[in-house]
Amino acid sequence: MNVRHLEYFLAIVEYGGVHRAAEALRVAQSSVSQTMRSLEKDMGATLFHRVGRGIVLTPAGEGLVGSARAILREVENAQRVVTDIAEARGGHLDIAALPELVTDPLANWISSFLIEHPQVRCRVEQSSDVGRVTEMIRNGTSEIGFVSVPSAGDLEYIRLVQQVYVLLCPPGSESRWPDPVPLEMLRDQSFVLGERDSNVRDLIETTLRRHGVEPRIVLEARQREAVLPIALTGSGMGIVPLRLGAAFWQRGGVVRELEPAISTTIYLVKRPGQLTMAGESFLASARASLQSWVDAVDEPELTTTPLIERAAQAMADWDERARASAATRSAH
Numbered sequence: 082m083n084v085r086h087l088e089y090f091l092a093i094v095e096y097g098g099v100h101r102a103a104e105a106l107r108v109a110q111s112s113v114s115q116t117m118r119s120l121e122k123d124m125g126a127t128l129f130h131r132v133g134r135g136i137v138l139t140p141a142g143e144g145l146v147g148s149a150r151a152i153l154r155e156v157e158n159a160q161r162v163v164t165d166i167a168e169a170r171g172g173h174l175d176i177a178a179l180p181e182l183v184t185d186p187l188a189n190w191i192s193s194f195l196i197e198h199p200q201v202r203c204r205v206e207q208s209s210d211v212g213r214v215t216e217m218i219r220n221g222t223s224e225i226g227f228v229s230v231p232s233a234g235d236l237e238y239i240r241l242v243q244q245v246y247v248l249l250c251p252p253g254s255e256s257r258w259p260d261p262v263p264l265e266m267l268r269d270q271s272f273v274l275g276e277r278d279s280n281v282r283d284l285i286e287t288t289l290r291r292h293g294v295e296p297r298i299v300l301e302a303r304q305r306e307a308v309l310p311i312a313l314t315g316s317g318m319g320i321v322p323l324r325l326g327a328a329f330w331q332r333g334g335v336v337r338e339l340e341p342a343i344s345t346t347i348y349l350v351k352r353p354g355q356l357t358m359a360g361e362s363f364l365a366s367a368r369a370s371l372q373s374w375v376d377a378v379d380e381p382e383l384t385t386t387p388l389i390e391r392a393a394q395a396m397a398d399w400d401e402r403a404r405a406s407a408a409t410r411s412a413h
Contacts (some may be wrong), residue, residue: 249253
């Protein structure tokens with residue numbers, strides 16, 4: 082077994098077949114097939130079942146995926162040491178995350194990262210089970226993960242940011258809700274919340290109940306964006322991260338801070354040791370993006386401006402920079 086065997090194997094997994102893998106690798110289909118037969122012989126196990134014109138992984142094949150990705154990352158690390166790759170101009174970045182972190186902030190961090198490193202291919206796997214996310218890091222299926230609850234064990238946790246949540250109120254209700262809104266005022270209100278058994282959902286419900294509020298839930302939504310149209314009609318209130326609250330405010334909704342505040346801490350989780358160049362570059366990019374956001378939202382000269390307006394302006398500035406970067410890349 083060698084590196085090429087694993088590269089071809091993962092290409093088949095990623096592209097769903099030998100023919101597509103061969104096209105992506107720019108090699109003959111027969112070469113891919115022959116390499117897989119050699120790998121299966123070396124492993125002493127069948128890795129794929131041939132079903133009609135398609136293929137599916139066998140249990141042995143599924144077990145190899147994580148290890149294959151981990152081995153190729155280690156090879157990339159070795160190549161970096163030898164060749165001193167100064168920039169992440171290629172390669173793969175495998176990420177695992179809780180669903181509530183994928184749209185915000187992870188998607189924003191990936192966007193910022195790809196502006197600087199357009200040749201890196203990113204893959205995100207999500208699970209609402211923290212244990213599953215950490216297991217994907219532990220077994221090598223993903224290089225880095227994002228969770229809101231650290232746990233003891235053999236993995237490293239890097240604290241990134243405190244994510245603040247805000248209250249979404251229907252348009253025209255400015256006079257009804259002070260800023261911030263005491264949690265006790267939310268008794269008898271209807272809510273749109275995330276899916277049951279998620280960390281954020283549990284945090285919100287626990288905090289509300291601690292202040293005498295039993296949330297009446299009109300909709301459970303896995304995707305946070307589904308909260309916005311419901312809240313805009315006044316059918317239910319939402320409690321969402323600040324960035325999503327800014328998008329709601331831009332659409333004409335009323336946004337209020339909460340008293341006491343509700344927040345979660347976002348951690349990056351990884352295996353001990355050095356990340357690949359792509360992983361290191363992504364972490365640096367995420368931190369830079371975070372610092373830019375914090376600086377804009379916490380600008381001392383703007384402390385008299387409502388938090389939601391500062392957040393909306395920070396988002397607008399980011400969008401402008403992204404459009405400028407896209408225009409520059411298109412021109413070249």
